[in-house]
Amino acid sequence: MIKAQTLKGFRDFLPVEAKKRQYVINILKQVFESYGFEPLETPALEYEEILLGKYGEEDDKLMYRFEDNGKRKVALRYDQTVPLARVVAQYQNELPMPFKRYQIQNVWRAENTQKGRYREFLQCDADIVGTNSLLSDLEILQCANSTMKTLGFKDFTILINSRKVFNVFGPDSDKITRILDKEDKIGKENVLSQLNETIGSSAKAAKIYNMVKNLQPVQIPDRLKKILDNNEKLGLNLFPMFFLARGLSYYTDLIFEIKIANYKGGSVCGGGRYDNLIGMFAGKQIPAVGFAFGFDRLMEAMEELKLFPAELTTTKVLVTVFSKDLEGKSLEIASLLREKGINTEIYLDQDAKMEKQLKYADKKQIPYVVIIGPDEAKNNTITVKNLKTREQKTIPFDQLLDLFKE
Amino acid sequence: MIKAQTLKGFRDFLPVEAKKRQYVINILKQVFESYGFEPLETPALEYEEILLGKYGEEDDKLMYRFEDNGKRKVALRYDQTVPLARVVAQYQNELPMPFKRYQIQNVWRAENTQKGRYREFLQCDADIVGTNSLLSDLEILQCANSTMKTLGFKDFTILINSRKVFNVFGPDSDKITRILDKEDKIGKENVLSQLNETIGSSAKAAKIYNMVKNLQPVQIPDRLKKILDNNEKLGLNLFPMFFLARGLSYYTDLIFEIKIANYKGGSVCGGGRYDNLIGMFAGKQIPAVGFAFGFDRLMEAMEELKLFPAELTTTKVLVTVFSKDLEGKSLEIASLLREKGINTEIYLDQDAKMEKQLKYADKKQIPYVVIIGPDEAKNNTITVKNLKTREQKTIPFDQLLDLFKE
Numbered sequence: 001m002i003k004a005q006t007l008k009g010f011r012d013f014l015p016v017e018a019k020k021r022q023y024v025i026n027i028l029k030q031v032f033e034s035y036g037f038e039p040l041e042t043p044a045l046e047y048e049e050i051l052l053g054k055y056g057e058e059d060d061k062l063m064y065r066f067e068d069n070g071k072r073k074v075a076l077r078y079d080q081t082v083p084l085a086r087v088v089a090q091y092q093n094e095l096p097m098p099f100k101r102y103q104i105q106n107v108w109r110a111e112n113t114q115k116g117r118y119r120e121f122l123q124c125d126a127d128i129v130g131t132n133s134l135l136s137d138l139e140i141l142q143c144a145n146s147t148m149k150t151l152g153f154k155d156f157t158i159l160i161n162s163r164k165v166f167n168v169f170g171p172d173s174d175k176i177t178r179i180l181d182k183e184d185k186i187g188k189e190n191v192l193s194q195l196n197e198t199i200g201s202s203a204k205a206a207k208i209y210n211m212v213k214n215l216q217p218v219q220i221p222d223r224l225k226k227i228l229d230n231n232e233k234l235g236l237n238l239f240p241m242f243f244l245a246r247g248l249s250y251y252t253d254l255i256f257e258i259k260i261a262n263y264k265g266g267s268v269c270g271g272g273r274y275d276n277l278i279g280m281f282a283g284k285q286i287p288a289v290g291f292a293f294g295f296d297r298l299m300e301a302m303e304e305l306k307l308f309p310a311e312l313t314t315t316k317v318l319v320t321v322f323s324k325d326l327e328g329k330s331l332e333i334a335s336l337l338r339e340k341g342i343n344t345e346i347y348l349d350q351d352a353k354m355e356k357q358l359k360y361a362d363k364k365q366i367p368y369v370v371i372i373g374p375d376e377a378k379n380n381t382i383t384v385k386n387l388k389t390r391e392q393k394t395i396p397f398d399q400l401l402d403l404f405k406e
Numbered sequence: 407m408i409k410a411q412t413l414k415g416f417r418d419f420l421p422v423e424a425k426k427r428q429y430v431i432n433i434l435k436q437v438f439e440s441y442g443f444e445p446l447e448t449p450a451l452e453y454e455e456i457l458l459g460k461y462g463e464e465d466d467k468l469m470y471r472f473e474d475n476g477k478r479k480v481a482l483r484y485d486q487t488v489p490l491a492r493v494v495a496q497y498q499n500e501l502p503m504p505f506k507r508y509q510i511q512n513v514w515r516a517e518n519t520q521k522g523r524y525r526e527f528l529q530c531d532a533d534i535v536g537t538n539s540l541l542s543d544l545e546i547l548q549c550a551n552s553t554m555k556t557l558g559f560k561d562f563t564i565l566i567n568s569r570k571v572f573n574v575f576g577p578d579s580d581k582i583t584r585i586l587d588k589e590d591k592i593g594k595e596n597v598l599s600q601l602n603e604t605i606g607s608s609a610k611a612a613k614i615y616n617m618v619k620n621l622q623p624v625q626i627p628d629r630l631k632k633i634l635d636n637n638e639k640l641g642l643n644l645f646p647m648f649f650l651a652r653g654l655s656y657y658t659d660l661i662f663e664i665k666i667a668n669y670k671g672g673s674v675c676g677g678g679r680y681d682n683l684i685g686m687f688a689g690k691q692i693p694a695v696g697f698a699f700g701f702d703r704l705m706e707a708m709e710e711l712k713l714f715p716a717e718l719t720t721t722k723v724l725v726t727v728f729s730k731d732l733e734g735k736s737l738e739i740a741s742l743l744r745e746k747g748i749n750t751e752i753y754l755d756q757d758a759k760m761e762k763q764l765k766y767a768d769k770k771q772i773p774y775v776v777i778i779g780p781d782e783a784k785n786n787t788i789t790v791k792n793l794k795t796r797e798q799k800t801i802p803f804d805q806l807l808d809l810f811k812e
Binding site (some may be wrong): 043096146330 | 407408410411412413414416417418421424425428429438440441442444445446447448449450451452453455456467468470472473475476480482492493495496497499500501502503504506507510516526534536537538539541543544545548552568570623639640687688689704720721722726727732733735737741742746747749750751752754756766769770772
């Protein structure tokens with residue numbers, strides 16, 4: 001017999017987990033939409049040439065690529081930014097500009113799997129395409145900030161910087177930037193020695209380090225200054241962190257990351273301005289700013305900080321079936337409850353003992369159980385059991401609805 | 407330059423379309439959950455051996471299969487029933503039984519594309535696994551019926567039959583069933599001649615045809631009779647249709663399809679009982695009953711019958727920016743509106759003429775526009791324009807919220 005198993009790095013989400021995911025996704029959508037971002041969906045498969053060479057050599061190797069039945073070279077979605085660039089070029093005349101879209105879809109990467117790293121994972125992006133205005137930078141920060149608050153996070157910081165801080169380092173700028181970016185992880189000494197290795201001068205290394213460490217107001221790039229000026233007015237929690245560089249080299253100005261105080265898993269959101277990427281298929285410069293939430297980290301942080309509601313069950317009541325001849329009565333009550341907008345299950349398996357039915361309700365965390373036995377049927381009453389308190393009471397049939405109106 | 411294009415049979419859903427899709431998906435989820443179905447997610451990629459040989463030879467050819475970087479033979483999800491069977495075997499002890507799950511995910515099939523047939527499309531399944539009770543059959547029919555009603559369909563029929571009607575035809579049963587199934591499309595004469603071709607006797611062909619056409623009450627399978635007995639009580643719109651067989655051979659008893667009166671695109675939902683499929687990886691018989699909505703047909707029918715709300719924009723207001731020095735005022739009003747739970751956009755591009763900003767609101771179908779010019783700023787008022795009626799009025803700032811409270 002074939003073994004029932006999933007591929008390494010791929011996951012099933014059983015209802016308990018799937019409901020938590022939906023809870024978070026719904027909040028993301030709600031907040032994104034409150035700022036006027038609208039949903040976009042792109043296909044799982046793209047022509048290979050659309051995706052290849054856009055992320056760097058190392059990433060190209062991690063792409064799921066194959067030939068389809070028609071001998072086309074295709075690849076699975078690797079992120080949502082390159083598909084966005086394709087969409088912007090392909091439907092230039094249809095899209096409202098500035099184009100504000102969010103996209104919440106899976107991407108696939110053949111990574112070495114490890115804790116928190118999967119081969120199929122959800123990306124949650126929101127971007128503003130087609131304007132370089134200060135307002136658009138502010139809106140991206142505001143929206144990320146609102147999302148965190150609406151999810152229930154209280155103690156978090158938006159670390160913020162500008163890529164332009166690193167523009168002064170000349171030809172080695174990329175390498176230097178990558179080293180400085182690690183300051184909070186590896187510390188001053190390691191940064192200095194790695195800088196020294198790269199540029200071959202400990203004096204120069206120290207100079208670079210100190211420049212960033214003690215960045216003078218006059219050295220702060222213009223846009224960053226203006227953003228910081230709005231910090232208080234917009235109730236953001238911006239914190240300038242001049243070592244922050246973010247891995248991806250495509251950022252051109254604003255960069256930011258969100259860190260949660262009591263969560264050690266790393267930043268849960270990152271973003272910035274990238275003015276030279278989105279136009280790649282359109283053949284012209286198209287400015288853009290945006291962010292991506294790391295969904296798996298967000299889920300982990302929510303779990304650790306206990307931000308999920310105690311009850312994610314959407315079902316409110318299980319109507320049990322006392323016996324075959326009282327099945328009709330149970331069906332009737334279940335239909336009635338549903339008509340009144342109360343999510344209701346009826347126990348479906350035949351000839352199950354009451355104990356088994358109550359266990360089912362417990363397993364599905366359904367808060368209330370309704371029992372209609374011969375006495376209840378005769379007297380037009382029902383017995384309702386609260387599965388948390390284990391209290392039960394028998395009430396007239398027509399008081400049933402009041403009970404669930406809390 | 408690389409051409410910005412999608413693969414044949416694959417689609418982008420721009421915001422206008424994506425919002426309609428979300429509207430329908432949200433209703434499906436809401437109704438499914440009102441019956442206690444819970445979400446399940448399975449991976450896009452599975453081991454090839456999990457999927458291969460489960461759907462028949464023709465279907466195996468349409469599967470997207472390839473070798474991953476680790477030389478594993480993998481395949482893209484082809485439907486949601488085989489993955490469900492895998493899940494049921496893999497997590498036997500964790501799942502509540504009966505297991506009621508819904509699954510709304512894309513599947514991939516390398517079909518010849520044609521109108522309404524795509525290579526990536528959404529499937530919407532709800533199934534009850536682990537019981538053979540009459541109640542579970544009734545619930546599947548009730549839930550499908552409620553879904554149609556909640557989507558806004560008024561004039562539809564649930565065509566219903568039992569696979570057991572065809573059990574009497576002996577070894578040629580499968581072929582005969584498939585011919586009879588086409589009765590409503592090809593008509594009596596063609597059915598008779600195809601039956602004759604298959605079994606080599608026009609007398610026998612006529613006998614079979616007439617038997618089904620005039621099925622006697624005593625010939626109606628037990629379960630089907632009981633289901634039909636509940637028709638009125640449950641307010642279903644069941645209509646027995648004894649030629650109905652449904653293509654898939656795995657059904658074992660109840661089968662049904664939903665047809666909409668004024669929609670010519672075919673049935674929008676199909677389902678039935680299949681007691682021998684789900685246990686394939688568990689090595690034992692596990693009964694199941696369920697249905698699948700054809701999402702693309704559902705979308706087409708909703709469009710044709712004008713069942714989408716006139717406004718699917720979630721944004722209620724566009725706050726325009728009159729001039730650079732009044733930008734702060736606009737930001738303030740936008741934040742205020744959002745705090746009050748009103749989805750609000752601020753126009754983001756710099757130095758845009760008011761006309762351009764109004765066009766943007768029109769394109770995104772945003773119903774209201776707020777203007778704060780120098781007069782408004784001075785007098786603590788705002789001007790609100792209704793983009794549908796083109797009426798506008800200037801009101802005191804603090805009356806703004808009342809306006810959107812309808």
